[in-house]
Amino acid sequence: MDAMRKQLDVLMGANRNGDVREVNRKYYDRDVCRLYLAGLCPHELFQLTKMDMGPCPKVHSLQLRKEYEEAKAKGVDNYDRELEDAIDRLIVECDRKIGRALKRLEDDDAKAAIAISVSEVTQTPEVLELSKQIKEKLKEADQYDYEGKTDLKIRALEVVEELRTKRADKQSMLLLDAFNKDRASLPQPLPNPPPLAPLPIPAPDARTQEMINEKLKKAEDLGEQGMVDEAQKALEEAEALKKLPARQEPTLDSSKYTAADVRITDQKLRVCDICGAFLSVYDSDRRLADHFGGKLHLGYMQIRDKLAELQALV
Template identity: 90%
Template sequence: MDAMRKQLDVLMGANRNGDVREVNRKYYDRDVCRLFLSGLCPHELFQLTKMDMGPCPKVHSLQLRKEYEEENEKGVDNYDRELEDAIDRLIVECDRKIGRALRRLEDEDAKAAIAISVSEVTQTPEMLELSKQIKQKLKEADQHVIRGPTSCPVRALEEVEELRTTRADKQSILLLDAFNKDRASLPQPLPNPPPLAPLPVAAPDPHIQEMINEKLKKAEDLGEMGMVDEAQKALEEAEALKKLPARQEPVLDSSKYTAADVRITDQKLRVCDICGAFLSVYDSDRRLADHFGGKLHLGYMQIRDKLAELQVLWYNVSHSSIPILS
């Protein structure tokens, strides 16, 4: 609820219901989020995912962002370096996770670690054009919030979701095609596989078995004495003991049992080099589309694009300031 309330505050202002006293803030105030002013706050990207950072403790306001951008164009303030440092830390940590995943796969299957680069397969000119359109629509939504009617940003955001869905579907088809080629190169199962080795039979606990035998002997003796009710009770106790979980004997030779026996499935995993998620070459197009349209993947995709944009910007600024020697 707090996250939804904050989103509405960004879109419509904290006083949207007329019950909150608006604070006359400036974009440079300490309680205003500088990362949001620069174009991207990581707290907004991963809500309800395993990377959820919780709501940002500082104020997000599109109106203040507009004021900041106007001053930034005049050369008054620039918070881009702070944003670059923040998202660079996230990407470094993600790349470390990807590196660990690749090393883990390489230990099991060297081919898996080098088989497919998800970004190379899915970043075609058509996908890049869709990403460009999404970025433009998001900018239009922000502009509509500042100066247009409420219905305009809602429609713009709906168009963004439609474009993202289209991009995710197309990316999934591209990756599925690459996975099919990768899968074709994998060793195929034998036409008549040998029968599975029998699973180990759980051995009964000797102490429980001894108690069961005693109860059965007692029931037999009571029956011979004509004590039917007591004999029946002893039999019921013996049956209850039989239902206790059997003691599991350790498997002495695991090589006798197949992967299926110990419930280990070989999924032929590949690592997404954008967000670090594991994907299987046996995934369906729907499963892959859900991945490409998921918040985690979209979030890391957005911060990687933003970092590249900032790095190009700083490169141009630094080189334009170098005096030309005649």
């Protein structure tokens, strides 16, 4: 129910039922969200994700935002500094997580900590133009919402999703190309004389493969949560299981397959310098597109853009 309510709030406004009373309310009242008035409330960024802050306890109103913007233009009030402080705290925490992840990778293998700058690789003129179009459409949606034109607002938001998907696909191809070059630059093993009769690597039995899939899924979930050590351990366990002969009965305690059996750096992990998520140079374009289109990445990208915008006004 909460998820449906949030989606309806986005499409039709929080006052769709007429239960958010704005009569006699002023933009400077204590129960009005100043961050929303200034352009961005963090509570709206990560809805329905593990970073979900829950609903904002204060009122969000386009009408009051319009009144605030008029007052700001006259030099009466300015909440930009409050918004800058709020989102700067989020970015500082995210950057700390990125720093910890890079340090951990560096401890395992210095080469693995040489992260490709996702923000630089994916900021081509075409991507920047798509980002510009997205911002313009979001402004249109707000204007339609303010005017009560729900159908036009919904259409504008649909266009935003189409543009975001297009941008995510483009970014994934750019990063995939960078990863391909990254792999080519990695040290290659010395060639060995081929054996007279190469032995095929036996495929894991059904139970072992099931355990491998569980470990890989667990590693992905932990990586997105920034739990570096746990993600590395799960990947190590998955790789160790892959090396078990098919005829060998897998042990129930798969946790014993650790760094002694396989090196985590075989995964060639990189860290997204925008949201802190783990990416692998072996990720597919679809996996990378899902990353760029995910709410966490989009949310951190939005607050970083907003912070740069506010700092440029100083």
